Amino acid sequence: MFCLSELEDTVRVHPSNLGSPLEDAIKTELKELFLDKVLSIGLCVSIYDIKSVQGGFVLPGDGAPTYKVRFRIVVFRPFVGEVIAAKFKESDSNGLRLTLGFFEDVYVPAPLIPTPNRCEPDPYNRNQMRWVWKYGDDEFIIDDSCQIKFRVENISYPPVPIERAEDAKPFASMVVTGTIDDDGLGPVSWWEACAPISDDDED
Numbered sequence: 001m002f003c004l005s006e007l008e009d010t011v012r013v014h015p016s017n018l019g020s021p022l023e024d025a026i027k028t029e030l031k032e033l034f035l036d037k038v039l040s041i042g043l044c045v046s047i048y049d050i051k052s053v054q055g056g057f058v059l060p061g062d063g064a065p066t067y068k069v070r071f072r073i074v075v076f077r078p079f080v081g082e083v084i085a086a087k088f089k090e091s092d093s094n095g096l097r098l099t100l101g102f103f104e105d106v107y108v109p110a111p112l113i114p115t116p117n118r119c120e121p122d123p124y125n126r127n128q129m130r131w132v133w134k135y136g137d138d139e140f141i142i143d144d145s146c147q148i149k150f151r152v153e154n155i156s157y158p159p160v161p162i163e164r165a166e167d168a169k170p171f172a173s174m175v176v177t178g179t180i181d182d183d184g185l186g187p188v189s190w191w192e193a194c195a196p197i198s199d200d201d202e203d
Contacts, residue, residue, distance in 0.1 A: 001078050004048055005041050008070045009033070015063050023050055026069055034073060038157065038173040042077030045102055076103055078152045078176060085188070088146045092129050093119050098148055098178070105172040108150060112179035113142075114186060133186070146187035150178030 011033070017025040027047055034044040051070040058065050078084060086098035086106055095113060098106040110119070114133045122130040122143070131142045142148070154177040180186040 001076065001082060001084060002045070002074055003042075003077055004072050005075050006051065006070065006072050008068070010066055011069045012062075012064050012066045018065075022053065026050060026053065026067060026071075030069070030071060030073075039075070040157075042075035043103060043174055044073050045076050046074040048072040048074050076100075078155060080152050080154065082152045083149055083185070084152065084178075085147055085149050088142065088144050088148055090128060091119075091131055091142065096131065096142065096148075096180075098150065103174075103176075105174060106150070106176045106178055108178050108180055112153065112177075112181050114181045133190075140187065140190055142187060146189065148180060148187050149185050150180050151182065151185055153177045153179050 009030075011026055011029050013022075013025050013029055017028050020028070027050065030047045030050075034047065037044050049072050051072065054068040056065045056067055084100070086100050089097045089099040089104060091097065093110070095110045096108040097104070098108065100106065113131055114135075116134045118132050118134070119129050120132060122128045124143075133140045133142070156175045156177070157173060158171075158175060160171065160173070184191055
C-alpha cells in the first residue's frame, strides 16, 4: 500500500525559510510542493529523507537560492488485488464511498456489493441512502459504524476537467475502486463470529 520513491527536483527556498538549517528549509519547500499531491507514482503522504543537495545559485532579480535536490517520498500506491481496511464515509444508490483517513476517494460501486441486497433511505440521515445485504434470514446494514475490508479492483487517474458545474463534487485526481463481494470482505463485524477451522475440526 505504501512505498518509497526517489525523485529529483529543483527547489527554490523562500527567503523566509533561510533562517532554518538548510535541510529543514528544503523539507519545508518539498512539503509545500508534494504533500497530498497525486503524482504518476501515487499520492505523496510524507517526505521521507533528503539524499543529496547541490547548487544554491541565485537567479538574477531573485533573492532566493535554488537547489538541485534528490529526495525520497512515501507514496500511497495500492496494487490491484490488495485487501485494505477502511471506514465507511457515505453511500448512495451508486454504491459506497470509503475513507482511509488520509485518502477519501475509495468507491465500491453497486455491482460489487454482495447480493442479494437493497438500497433504501437511511432513517437516521435523510440525505443519504444505505445498503443492506440479505443473507438467509439475516440482514446486515452497511453504515458509519462499520470498518470495511475491500479488495482493490482498479486505480485510475482521471484527467482534470476543463469545465465543472457549480454543484459538481470536488475533483479527485486519484480514484480507487474496490469490491466487497467475496468471503472475508465487507464490514469486519460480518466475519467476527467466524472462527478458523483447526486441524482437529477437519478430522
